Amino acid sequence: MILLEIIGLPLLGALALLLPAARGLTDQTIRWCGVALSGVVLAMVAALAGAFDYGRSQRMQFQLNWRWAPSIGLRFHLGVDGVSLPLVALTALLTFLCFVYSLRHLPTPAPDVRLWTGLLLVLEVGLLGTFVALDLILFFVFFEIVLIPMYLVIALWGGTARRAAAFKFILYTLLGSGLLLVGLLLIGMNAGTLDMVQLAARHGSGLSHGIQVAAFVLVGLGLAVKAPMWPLHTWLPDAHTEAPTVGSVLLAGVLLKMGTYGFVRIALPMAPSGAKVWAPYLGFLAVIGIIYGALACLAQRDLKRMIAYSSIGHMGFVLLGIATLTPVGVNAALFGNIAHGLITGLLFFLVGGVKERYGTLDLDELGGGMLARAPRLASFLTFASIASLGLPGLAGFWGEMLALLGAYKPGGGLPRETFVTFMVFGGLGAVLTAAYFLRMLSKITHGRATASAPVAGLTAYEYAAWVPLIALTLVVGLWPKTLLDLTTAPVHLLLGGGS
Amino acid sequence: MIQGIDYVAVAPVLIVALAALAVLLADLFDVPRSVLGWVNLAGLGVALGWVAVLGAGSRRATFCLPSSLRGQGPPSCSYVADSFTLLFQGLVLAAALIVVLLSLGEITRSSLPAGEYHFLLLSAIVGALTLVAARDLITLVVALETLSLPVFALVALRRYDGVATEAAVKLFLVSVISAAVMLFGISLVYGATGAMHLDRIALSLDHLPSRLGPVAAAGTILVIGGFAFKVAAVPFHFWAPDVYQGAPLPIAVFLSVVSKAAGFAGLAITLSLGFPSYGHVWGPAIAVLAALTMTLGNLVALWQRHSVRLLAWSSVAQSGYMLAPLAVGSHKLPGAVAATVSYVALYAVMNLGAFAVVAAVARSRGPLLDDFQGLARRDPLLATALAFFLICLAGLPPGIMGLFAKIVVVQATVAGGVTWLAVVMAVNTVIGLYYYLSWAARLFRPTTSDVPVRTGNATGLAIAAAAAGAVVLSVAPQIVLDAVSAAT
Numbered sequence: 001m002i003l004l005e006i007i008g009l010p011l012l013g014a015l016a017l018l019l020p021a022a023r024g025l026t027d028q029t030i031r032w033c034g035v036a037l038s039g040v041v042l043a044m045v046a047a048l049a050g051a052f053d054y055g056r057s058q059r060m061q062f063q064l065n066w067r068w069a070p071s072i073g074l075r076f077h078l079g080v081d082g083v084s085l086p087l088v089a090l091t092a093l094l095t096f097l098c099f100v101y102s103l104r105h106l107p108t109p110a111p112d113v114r115l116w117t118g119l120l121l122v123l124e125v126g127l128l129g130t131f132v133a134l135d136l137i138l139f140f141v142f143f144e145i146v147l148i149p150m151y152l153v154i155a156l157w158g159g160t161a162r163r164a165a166a167f168k169f170i171l172y173t174l175l176g177s178g179l180l181l182v183g184l185l186l187i188g189m190n191a192g193t194l195d196m197v198q199l200a201a202r203h204g205s206g207l208s209h210g211i212q213v214a215a216f217v218l219v220g221l222g223l224a225v226k227a228p229m230w231p232l233h234t235w236l237p238d239a240h241t242e243a244p245t246v247g248s249v250l251l252a253g254v255l256l257k258m259g260t261y262g263f264v265r266i267a268l269p270m271a272p273s274g275a276k277v278w279a280p281y282l283g284f285l286a287v288i289g290i291i292y293g294a295l296a297c298l299a300q301r302d303l304k305r306m307i308a309y310s311s312i313g314h315m316g317f318v319l320l321g322i323a324t325l326t327p328v329g330v331n332a333a334l335f336g337n338i339a340h341g342l343i344t345g346l347l348f349f350l351v352g353g354v355k356e357r358y359g360t361l362d363l364d365e366l367g368g369g370m371l372a373r374a375p376r377l378a379s380f381l382t383f384a385s386i387a388s389l390g391l392p393g394l395a396g397f398w399g400e401m402l403a404l405l406g407a408y409k410p411g412g413g414l415p416r417e418t419f420v421t422f423m424v425f426g427g428l429g430a431v432l433t434a435a436y437f438l439r440m441l442s443k444i445t446h447g448r449a450t451a452s453a454p455v456a457g458l459t460a461y462e463y464a465a466w467v468p469l470i471a472l473t474l475v476v477g478l479w480p481k482t483l484l485d486l487t488t489a490p491v492h493l494l495l496g497g498g499s
Numbered sequence: 500m501i502q503g504i505d506y507v508a509v510a511p512v513l514i515v516a517l518a519a520l521a522v523l524l525a526d527l528f529d530v531p532r533s534v535l536g537w538v539n540l541a542g543l544g545v546a547l548g549w550v551a552v553l554g555a556g557s558r559r560a561t562f563c564l565p566s567s568l569r570g571q572g573p574p575s576c577s578y579v580a581d582s583f584t585l586l587f588q589g590l591v592l593a594a595a596l597i598v599v600l601l602s603l604g605e606i607t608r609s610s611l612p613a614g615e616y617h618f619l620l621l622s623a624i625v626g627a628l629t630l631v632a633a634r635d636l637i638t639l640v641v642a643l644e645t646l647s648l649p650v651f652a653l654v655a656l657r658r659y660d661g662v663a664t665e666a667a668v669k670l671f672l673v674s675v676i677s678a679a680v681m682l683f684g685i686s687l688v689y690g691a692t693g694a695m696h697l698d699r700i701a702l703s704l705d706h707l708p709s710r711l712g713p714v715a716a717a718g719t720i721l722v723i724g725g726f727a728f729k730v731a732a733v734p735f736h737f738w739a740p741d742v743y744q745g746a747p748l749p750i751a752v753f754l755s756v757v758s759k760a761a762g763f764a765g766l767a768i769t770l771s772l773g774f775p776s777y778g779h780v781w782g783p784a785i786a787v788l789a790a791l792t793m794t795l796g797n798l799v800a801l802w803q804r805h806s807v808r809l810l811a812w813s814s815v816a817q818s819g820y821m822l823a824p825l826a827v828g829s830h831k832l833p834g835a836v837a838a839t840v841s842y843v844a845l846y847a848v849m850n851l852g853a854f855a856v857v858a859a860v861a862r863s864r865g866p867l868l869d870d871f872q873g874l875a876r877r878d879p880l881l882a883t884a885l886a887f888f889l890i891c892l893a894g895l896p897p898g899i900m901g902l903f904a905k906i907v908v909v910q911a912t913v914a915g916g917v918t919w920l921a922v923v924m925a926v927n928t929v930i931g932l933y934y935y936l937s938w939a940a941r942l943f944r945p946t947t948s949d950v951p952v953r954t955g956n957a958t959g960l961a962i963a964a965a966a967a968g969a970v971v972l973s974v975a976p977q978i979v980l981d982a983v984s985a986a987t
Contacts, residue, residue: 069977071837071984072907126896137906145896155940163940167933174895174932178925181909182918189914214918 002051003062003078003132006044006088007125013037014121017114027113034099034117038092038124045092049085057082058489060134060197068138073194077134082490083264083334084131086483087257090341091131093468094253095124098246101349101465105356107157107244116157119149123250130258136184136194139266143177143258150247150255158242165242172225172235180222180262186215187270200269203496209273216274219267220282226259229282229319230289233312237296240308245352248304252311253345257337260315263322264330269494275325276413283323283407287422287429289316294432298439303361304351306440307344310388313433314340314400320426321403325414327491329406334487336399339476343396346384346469353377353462357455363440368447374455378445380466387473389437390430394477398484400430411495505561508553508580511546511588512628518542519621526614536603539617543599543624547592554585562638564696575696577635582986583840587631587764590844594756595624597851600961601858602749608862609747611656619649619656623753627761634772635696636685636722639765640678643729646761647674650754654746666738666745673728673738681725687718688773697773704776716780722769723781723788729762730818733791740799743811748861751807752854755814756847763821763843767836775829782828782917789826790923793819797930806857806866809934810850813892816931817846820908823924827915837987838911844979845904848972849891852965855958856885863952868938873946881952884966886939891969893935894928900969903976 016022017030025033053061060079068076080088098120106116126145133139147170155166188194190211191202204212225232236256240248268275293313300306314336321333355361357374370378387394390401407423410416476483506513521542522535553559560576569575580588599620606613626646633639651674655667689695691711692703707715728735743751774781796816803809821842824835857866859881864870875882891898894905905928912921954962972979 069903069980071977071980072910074977122897140906141896141899141902144902148890148895148897151936167936170936171929171933175926175929178928179922181906182913182921182925185906185910185913185921186918189910218922 001064002044002048003064003080006041006048006092007078007129007132009041009044010037010121010124010128014118014125017118017121022114025114030113030117031099031103034120035096035103037121038096038099041124041128042092042096045089048080049089052080052085054486056489057085057486058493063134072137073188074137075135075195076138077195078132079134079197080132082486082488083494084261086334086338086486087131087254087261088128090257090338091124091127091254094249094341094345095120095127097345097465097468098249101461102246104459104461105245105352107246111157119152120246120250123149123153127250127254127258131261134196136188136196136199136266139196139262140177140181140184143180146255146258147173147177150251153247154239154243157244158247160242161238162242165238168235169239172232176222176225176232178222179218183215183218183220183222184266186211186218187266196265200265200494203269204272204274207271212271212274213277214274216267216271216278219271220263220278223259223262223267224319226262227256227315227319228259228312229285230292230312230316231285233289236312237305237308240311240348241302241305245348245355248308248348248352249345252308252348253341256311256315257341260318260322260333260337263319264334264491264494268322268325268330269496272496279323279325279411279414280418283320283419283422286316286319286323287425289313289319290426290429291432294429294436297436298432301363303354303363303366303440303444304348306363306436307347307351310433310436311340311344313429314344314388314396316429317400317403317426320422321399321406324403324406324419325411325495326406326409327488327495328402329410330491330495331484331487332399332402332406334491335480335483336403338483339395339399339473342469342473342476343384343387346380346466346473347388349462349466349469350377350381350384353458354381363443366444367450368444369449370445372449373451373453374457376458377455380470382441382445383470385437385441387477389434395473397477398480400426404430502562502565505559508559508561509578511549511553511592512625512632514546514549515542515621515628516625519618519625522614522621523618526618532606532613535613535617536599536606539599539621540596542621543592543596546628547589547596550585550588550592553580554582554589558582572702573696573698575635575698577638577696578629578632579634580632584632586840586844586983586986587760588628590760590847591624591627591631591757594760594847594851595620595753597855597961597964598749598753598757600957601752601855602747603957604955605747605749605858609657611747616653616656619653620753623649623653624757627757630761631764631768633765634698634768636688636700636769636773637695639769640682640685643681643725643765644678646729646758647678650750650758653750653753654742657747660745662745666742669738670742673735677725677728677735680721684718684721684723684725687714688722691715691718697769700773701775704774716777719774719777719781720784723766723784726762726766726769727788730759730766730821731815732788732818732822733795733815736792736796736815736818739815740808740811744805744807748807748854748858751811752851752858755810755854756850759814759818760843760847763839767825767839770825771832771836775832778827778829778832782826785822786826786917786920789819789822790920791819792816792822793924793927797927800934801930803934804868806861806868806871809868809938810853810857813931813934814850816927817850817892819927820905820924821846823917823920824908824911824915826912826917826920831911831915833987835911835915837984838907840987841907841980841983842904844983845900845972845976848965848968849888849898849901852962852969853885853888853892855961855965856881856888859954859958859962860885860952864948864950868941870948871938872941872944873948874942874952876946877949878952881954881962882942884962886942887966887969889935889939891973893932895932897973898969899973900976900979903980907980
């Protein structure tokens with residue numbers, strides 16, 4: 001039941017705020033409503049994490065299984081295991097931090113706070129729901145819920161080219177989810193159930209090889225648009241760049257993870273023989289994404305666009321981990337998901353801070369010397385960049401290192417030479433990643449300041465939103481085992497006993 | 500030989516027919532327009548109530564073959580009031596009520612002859628009600644023509660308007676051609692099977708001598724062609740945009756919801772009761788038809804600047820989605836019919852709503868999409884309602900009902916093994932989203948126009964009813980899905 005409350009609370013809150021009766025509330029009250037609601041959700045998720053049985057993280061816990069529409073076999077089935085718990089926590093945390101940040105820092109021109117808060121809450125419902133849904137159609141419904149709110153966040157409060165970016169975002173992702181639906185139903189109809197736990201336990205038995213191959217490519221394409229995988233990524237740079245700060249944080253921090261989570265939860269366990277066929281291609285495109293993302297970053301003149309492209313590279317590592325079809329690789333992918341959510345979320349927050357203070361994100365116009373003009377902001381930016389380039393000891397390192405390790409010894413039946421080649425190129429991509437982040441840092445944080453006027457210091461709200469992310473990046477980086485232990489058992493189960 | 504007639508079963512049809520006659524007579528005695536409107540509404544209301552009562556009872560059938568003529572064969576009734584029929588009769592009557600509500604203002608404004616208008620509308624509804632209950636090919640054709648003939652006149656009722664006349668002529672010509680095609684198909688089927696009752700045709704097709712196979716196959720395809728006109732499927736679609744635009748708007752609504760629903764009911768009845776064993780023939784044909792219909796409808800809708808034409812092309816595209824499940828042929832046909840019916844029912848609600856808002860806006864501000872710009876500033880509720888209907892039609896949350904409509908259709912198509920068609924559909928929803936969403940976004944843009952929309956009581960009621968229905972079904976879409984799967 002606690003899962004229902006976690007999803008239901010933001011939904012009810014959003015509905016209440018969007019009702020005309022809420023028109024009388026002052027903006028300040030509504031902002032605090034957002035903080036309170038998402039705070040309660042975060043507290044409930046914390047309680048959930050506290051009550052979670054870590055000894056059996058492979059078991060679905062806190063399950064809820066109600067009939068919904070028996071005529072199409074749809075059940076309202078929710079649950080969490082070790083794979084979904086970290087993502088649920090990440091979603092609740094980032095949403096809460098976004099609301100805290102929004103108390104003071106709203107996009108300009110100032111939005112209608114009621115609509116703003118309502119949309120972010122609906123977004124949270126969709127994100128949380130996707131990670132806890134255990135019925136294929138229910139998963140799809142939650143998957144779709146995020147589209148309109150995110151479209152509106154970008155289209156209403158984004159940058160100058162927001163309208164085109166928002167359209168590109170929603171059309172691309174809808175194309176993906178259309179194919180995803182066909183793939184999901186192809187699995188569901190041929191297996192005779194929509195229950196994701198049962199389907200995962202069957203490991204594709206009862207589905208012919210042809211069906212599995214078709215289902216994996218359909219589901220995979222749908223999820224790959226979201227993740228995003230090269231060459232389906234082109235919506236991402238525009239959407240991330242044009243979205244307001246909070247929108248980018250949630251897009252990069254959580255929305256992309258819906259894609260990779262879907263791979264681990266649905267595509268790999270339910271169509272394993274399809275996965276074997278497609279894994280080399282997936283790995284190939286993932287590696288192209290890594291290299292492409294890094295090279296594109298080197299060419300960027302806009303800080304926010306650079307961070308956006310860096311996401312393509314990082315998600316490339318996640319996809320490479322998945323493509324190895326080994327527990328090590330998939331674990332790495334899930335770890336990379338969380339690490340990327342924390343670090344890139346932080347980076348987009350910081351970019352928002354830079355934009356507020358400097359009025360531009362053009363690397364040349366920003367000039368150098370940020371460490372002198374805005375020391376705190378520059379230090380945070382340095383920390384986040386170094387974490388993102390994968391310095392050992394910080395969260396970004398483990399996911400990518402383990403993904404490469406997984407590629408060194410790919411799952412049974414996969415061509416080893418191919419994957420070792422992927423590993424080499426992935427490693428090259430990691431070096432390039434370091435190059436562009438260091439180039440960016442040397443360009444704007446170091447050097448001589450072109451203007452000497454001091455820049456406004458950090459506000460309490462910024463500290464409140466950023467420090468938790470920094471702390472978690474450190475914790476996850478220093479004690480990676482806590483997170484890896486959580487996902488190891490369920491990953492073994494999903495991959496069929498570690499074979 | 501004298502045959503007993505089950506008047507209880509046919510009462511909904513009779514009530515509406517009597518209301519039609521009453522309106523016609525009353526008009527001769529110069530009864531005021533408003534009274535005619537009330538008679539029309541009352542007739543439909545009573546019929547709807549009757550359908551609800553019948554729904555509580557068990558299946559009824561009448562006009563059956565007497566046992567002396569039946570031989571060893573099935574009962575072969577021409578008129579059956581089972582739960583499928585009643586579901587559609589309820590849908591037709593409820594949608595017709597909304598159409599009448601929209602008509603009340605339109606009659607005054609366009610100075611249409613009220614008596615004729617109500618009479619013709621009720622006659623067409625009689626056709627629709629009979630069509631969904633018909634179980635033999637002759638009754639089907641007669642009902643189909645009863646549904647079509649009054650509509651020609653209704654479209655042309657704005658006599659001073661050249662566009663309306665042109666539209667009526669187009670509609671008439673396409674209709675006549677498709678009727679001829681269908682009658683030819685029926686004659687082939689009759690020639691091959693020697694039967695007119697669907698249950699007998701089905702039995703006969705099962706054991707057809709192989710030399711008659713091609714004849715029967717051609718017959719089934721031609722019969723489908725006749726229905727393709729009713730539901731505005733490619734290649735019988737091109738009347739739709741001109742007619743929707745030229746006709747009085749409530750008649751466009753009637754065509755896109757009531758007439759289309761009846762057409763799909765007829766198609767589903769014919770295919771599932773009459774031709775199930777020829778699924779391998781008509782299944783692929785319908786698949787191609789569906790793919791072409793949805794793709795063409797969506798692509799052309801992209802270029803529209805006129806709200807009614809856009810809805811017309813989008814309703815062509817939606818017909819494609821509704822046809823898609825039937826492409827499964829005889830494999831898992833009951834599930835496919837249920838999916839089509841669910842889609843038709845859900846589509847009726849959202850399309851009625853969108854048309855009702857368009858009717859209100861078009862007469863105050865104008866019918867072009869540009870006239871909708873910034874609607875939210877003066878009329879936020881109306882704009883929100885239209886945006887919601889459009890998002891429902893696009894099939895995205897918060898329009899959960901539209902999302903579920905898409906899901907059931909894809910589900911049935913995939914279950915029947917026609918995965919490629921489901922992929923075509925997935926791509927099409929993206930095209931559809933583009934024009935629905937740009938229209939919805941337009942409502943909330945800044946504008947210089949400041950013309951308020953005068954909704955009027957009847958139209959307001961129609962919008963409110965559709966909006967209430969859409970919200971309820973978005974919260975609990977299973978109401979329709981479960982009811983349909985129980986009925987089919």
